[in-house]
Amino acid sequence: MAKGRVAFVTGGASGIGEATARRLAADGDRVVISDVNEASGEAIVEELRGSGTDAHFIKLDVSDEAAVFASAEKVSADVGPVDVLVNSAGLLENATLITEMDRESHDQIWNVNYWGTMHCCRAFGAPMVANGRGAIVNIASITSFNAFPLPAYSPSKAAVKSLTELLSVEYGRAGVRVNAVAPTYTLTPAIKSRIQSGHRDPDSIKGAGALHVFVEPRHIADGIHFLCSDASEVITGVTLPIDAGWLAARGYNHYVGGKPWEA
Numbered sequence: 001m002a003k004g005r006v007a008f009v010t011g012g013a014s015g016i017g018e019a020t021a022r023r024l025a026a027d028g029d030r031v032v033i034s035d036v037n038e039a040s041g042e043a044i045v046e047e048l049r050g051s052g053t054d055a056h057f058i059k060l061d062v063s064d065e066a067a068v069f070a071s072a073e074k075v076s077a078d079v080g081p082v083d084v085l086v087n088s089a090g091l092l093e094n095a096t097l098i099t100e101m102d103r104e105s106h107d108q109i110w111n112v113n114y115w116g117t118m119h120c121c122r123a124f125g126a127p128m129v130a131n132g133r134g135a136i137v138n139i140a141s142i143t144s145f146n147a148f149p150l151p152a153y154s155p156s157k158a159a160v161k162s163l164t165e166l167l168s169v170e171y172g173r174a175g176v177r178v179n180a181v182a183p184t185y186t187l188t189p190a191i192k193s194r195i196q197s198g199h200r201d202p203d204s205i206k207g208a209g210a211l212h213v214f215v216e217p218r219h220i221a222d223g224i225h226f227l228c229s230d231a232s233e234v235i236t237g238v239t240l241p242i243d244a245g246w247l248a249a250r251g252y253n254h255y256v257g258g259k260p261w262e263a
């Protein structure tokens with residue numbers, strides 16, 4: 001796809017979405033940031049405009065199906081047909097038991113993480129299919145591959161991975177690619193606040209991956225940028241772990257015989 005594409009990024013006012021909007025803008029894309037956080041989204045758009053990017057903000061709650069479809073029409077009319085969709089709007093969860101989970105917050109997480117992704121893939125994907133071009137990147141998680149004690153979040157991210165595979169086939173016939181990234185714990189505001197409140201342990205996070213480093217939002221943005229670019233033109237339906245080796249290390253680190261270098 002040519003430079004000057006229109007990229008629509010949900011959850012673009014913070015964390016992975018913000019880093020992705022900045023990465024795509026740096027590469028010459030026209031960027032539409034959407035989020036429920038208007039103040040932060042507008043501030044990022046102002047900054048991007050200041051450095052020459054054609055940037056826009058649209059306030060959108062991705063769990064509101066009618067609003068998502070209306071936004072897709074508005075962006076197409078005001079900015080142009082959307083070539084790239086990145087679904088980064090999401091809610092995290094803290095560990096809890098299924099037997100004790102709060103049903104209302106469970107539904108809210110599903111409404112944003114799964115249904116928000118679904119609504120956007122349908123509303124923005126249909127015109128892409130009609131135009132015969134486009135790339136969608138969803139944000140899955142390492143929890144898409146394993147059960148975590150996160151009763152809403154973990155299954156919602158497994159569902160995002162499955163949806164990505166399903167849509168890659170349905171949309172692929174029209175030349176539209178659908179992929180996902182699966183970040184490990186990433187130092188976004190959402191995770192930083194959980195480290196500060198004691199709900200995540202920074203040393204355990206670093207030690208859990210093969211590389212023993214923190215993953216930053218820019219690392220995830222680089223992977224998303226790749227999956228939106230022509231460099232990945234025959235890659236579709238994948239959920240790409242960007243995890244400093246977390247998935248590779250999970251069995252090794254939990255081997256009951258211990259680690260050979262500790263023997």
Ligand SMILES: NC(=O)c1ccc[n+]([C@@H]2O[C@H](COP(=O)([O-])OP(=O)(O)OC[C@H]3O[C@@H](n4cnc5c(N)ncnc54)[C@H](O)[C@@H]3O)[C@@H](O)[C@H]2O)c1
Pocket residue numbers: 010011012013014015016017034035036037060061062063087088089090091092112113116139140141142182183184185186187188189190191
């Ligand atoms: N940070 C991590 O460790 C991590 C790991 C794996 C996956 N993820 C996923 O990455 C995505 C981004 O998370 P993040 O860490 O950057 O979080 P973040 O809180 O920094 O950013 C998320 C953004 O989504 C917005 N948002 C929330 N609900 C929304 C809604 N209903 N409609 C529109 N926007 C909404 C928030 O306002 C915020 O700006 C999420 O899907 C998250 O599940 C994060």
